[in-house]
Amino acid sequence: MPEEVITTIKREFENNERSHMSIIEISHRSKKFQHIITSAEQKLRQLMQIPDDYAVVFLQGGGSMQFEMMPLNLATKQRNIAVLDSGNFSKKAEEAARQVGKNTAILDSTKDQHYQKLPVVPSNFNASVFDYLHIVTNSTIEGAAFHQNNLPQTTGRLIADMSSNILAEPYNISDFDAVFAGGQKNLGPAGVTVAIIKKDWLADQDLTGVGPMMRYQNHIDKQSMYNTSPVFSIYALDLVLAWVLDQGGVTEMYRRNLEKSGKLYAYLDQSNFYTAPVEKSARSITNIVFTTGDIQRDKVIAQQAEAAGLFNLAGHRSVGGFRASLYNAQPTDAVDALIAFLQKVEQNA
Incomplete structure (x- = not known):
């Protein structure tokens, strides 16, 4: 995290915004926290140029929870998910999707090349039989990345795990139908995860059998406060986003x-x-x-x-x-x- 942000946290930790309470003591239902979470969403939308037809939600469970939430919420039609295997975390996402009852297909893998190059979409790929294609934009362990200029081409829906390079390089959000990122790399401390999802896609799903905590729409409807939010992590995230804006x-x-x-x-x-x-x-x-x-x-x-x-x-x-x-x-x-x-x-x- 930026030193300036850590300094601010130290200064405000015991007596935040003249509330006479620490940030870890305030209620997630309080007006002060509602201001923080609203501010964080606005800043993220500005930084990533997120269109209004995308929902932004702050969740717990880390990026790994999204390996299950995404297929449960967004693979209810075909129940089929395509994956480009570019490293450890794309493989984990594929395994998690299978565990929650979805059919998965690894379109291409560069495992045999030690993930030293990127997998590609086969020429015979039929996007219509899959709910979406899953990619990891930056493979943290192996060091390969899909940049904006080499994103896989598909006529279907595209989901991206941006956990390790969100805000590090520009992406056109409109090229994706959903994006998620754990907070602990470029967004702030561990404990908060961001999900950005096209609203019309969410509305067109059958969520029979999906529990209330695993439904994005419940969290969106309650402005990321469906249950007790990770207050401190979102507070720190808001400060980091402000720092990124200040830097340019x-x-x-x-x-x-x-x-x-x-x-x-x-x-x-x-x-x-x-x-x-x-x-x-x-x-x-x-x-x-x-x-x-x-x-x-x-x-x-x-x-x-x-x-x-x-x-x-x-x-x-x-x-x-x-x-x-x-x-x-x-x-x-x-x-x-x-x-x-x-x-x-x-x-x-």
């Missing part, structure tokens, strides 16, 4: 993220010691994955990085290597420090 919006975040990731990729590509294996057109600007090619050496270097004050450089346990996560709040100075460290390691190898 998604356009400025994108410029900075291109600069940060560009610096790191440029160094890795010229190095004879490190390799960034993801195909260039598919590279994430949020999670940069690389390796020396030696698992044990990578582990040692990750430990050395932590001793040097560069934390969490080790890649996910399922892939190893390194992962530099350049979320919006990560300053360019941090990238410069990482490159200097990597250069020193390479020189001493």
